[in-house]
Amino acid sequence: MLFRINRIESPILKYEGDCGESLTIYDSDHADPARIIKTFCDTFSRPMEKVDFVSTSPSLYVQFDSKTGSYSGSSLYYWAHYDFFNNTRFGDPVPNTLCDEVMYAWKHPGGRLRSPLNSLIFKRTGGSDVRCQYKFVTDKRLYARAIIEVNAVSFKELPYNSNACTRCHEERVDKLVIWEERDKYQNNLACFCDNIPRAVRVISSADQMNLEMIVQGQHAITSYFKNPNPLFEATYEFAHGPLCGPITLGPSPDGELVFPYKKALAMVAGPMAPPEHHYRREKCIWELKVAAQRDLWLNLEKARFADRSCESAKIEVYLAGRLEPRFVVCPENISLARDLPILTTAELGATGADQEPLPVLIQYTGDGQPGRNIFRLVWTELFHLPRNPDGSLAASLLQDGGCDFRCPGDTGVCIPRHLLCNGVANCPNVTHTSTLAQLTRHIEWNLEQLGLLHHAGEYRQLVLHDESPEICLRRDLSELPYGKLALITVGLCLMFALLFAILRRMCRRSPSHQGRHHLEEDY
Secondary structure (H helix, E strand, O other): OEEEEOOOOOEOOOOOOOOOEEEEEEOOOOOOHHHEEEEEEOOOOOOOOOOOOOOOOOOOEEEEEEOOOEOOOOOEEEEOOOOOOOOOOOOEEOOOOOOOEEEEOOOOOEEEEEOOOOHHHHOOOOOOOEEEEEEEEOOOOOOOEEEEEEEEEOOOOOOOOOOOOOOOOOOOOOEEEEEEEEOOEEEEEEEEOOOOOOOEEEEOOOOEEEEEEEEOHHHHHHHHOOOOOOOEEEEEEEEOOHHHOOOEEOOOOEEEEEEOOHHHHHHHHOOOOOOOHHHOEEEEEEEEOOOOOOEEEEEEEEEEEOOOOOOOEEEEEEOOOOOOOOEEEOHHHOOHHHHOOOEOHHHHOOOOOOOOOOOEEEEEEEEOOOOOEEEEEEEEEEEEOOEOOOOOEOHHHOOOOOOOEEOOOOOOEEEOHHHOOOOOOOOOOOOOOOOHHHHOOOHHHHHHHOOOHHHOOOOOOOOOOOOOHHHHHHHHHHOOOHHHHHHHHHHHHHHHHHHHHHHHHHHHHHHHHHHHHHHHHHO
16 A cells, blocks of 8 residues: 655644544454554655555445645545455464464364365565464363374475475475474474375374474565465374274283174263264274284174174285285174284384384274174284295294193194183184195194194094184193182082081070960060
């Protein structure tokens, strides 16, 4: 806006005070005295050129007022450009900030996100960096995770900028950072300062996550003011509701993952549950941690789906650093899911002997109504048997003490003793791919470990897995606690003897007591 102020010439009415003629800008749609942005007077306001006056609402009111009037024209000469900027927000704006927003799960459960539509923010910083922070907040009783999927990043390249996008977190470049607070420290999850070839999904480990756009202030105006193209585009959602149960599982030699989580059924299906919950599509994301130097075998023991389509229910297993799932289980391939492949230590990402592998991500997407989809996924940590150069098992290297039962077939894995006969098949099912010689290879060694070697002749043509009745029956009989049974028997005998003595004493006292009672009545 440009101004020029002259003396009032040829006034119609004489006025001795200040501001005989004035120009006032209101942050309103009418002349509201409480919403004045700026007032220019003919006597004391200095001219202001090329200054932006921005409203905080869709309306801006400009009023010229003359207390004198003039036969020769106004003393205030001005001209200005005006423009409209889209100030749409995707979440709740944070007061006293340039462009910060908060996405609360109970108000904005999911949607799209992009750089600010109002490009005026790149002009109003005065040379300082432009920082727009988007915070995703939920309640643990509603959801346990936040998910952001970055679809596009398009920052401009500067010809004279010596900083390269090689170390995104450290370099002073235009970038998009995703982070979360963990133990009062900022834990960086992802950083983007260049175009991405494909969408990238980032999952929080807790119920809050932050996305921050940082633009260097020295070139913000020239690069992005009135730039119609978004600097980034993303989508977000909140996941892992109460029906999913705990987020982290393991590490443990064995365990199970049950959906829906039984302890949450009363809360979700009770009278206080929100009516829309049953019709929401559920997404669960579990982290399964595996101990060092262990293979992992997943077995879908029980599954019941309301529909036969994979759109109604899908279980995906992701390995660390992989964008595509290792395998997918859905109603259309449920028969093949009974024999899932073993995930080796190398696949899990552990390179060193004492290095903990990264967690395996298990994701379920499907109908969230309790009872429609039910499944029980069982896992077992397997010892990988070492091999000699000739291919035979290096039994001398089995010093861990947990390799007590070698699984049948050519799997090269074994399990600890406490997983035998526990009601769950902890050895992979390899009977349909292995020869009879492979299936009976470890029978004598297993029987020796269990103290049943004298029965080797009976089992020579059998396939003995960890739940075989032949092993479980013999093992149960051989492990009966005879000492405890003897103590229990002696205790029961003493109790019966004491009870018999008490009853006998009561019977002896009964006739004399009755006689005294009759005498009292006669008297």
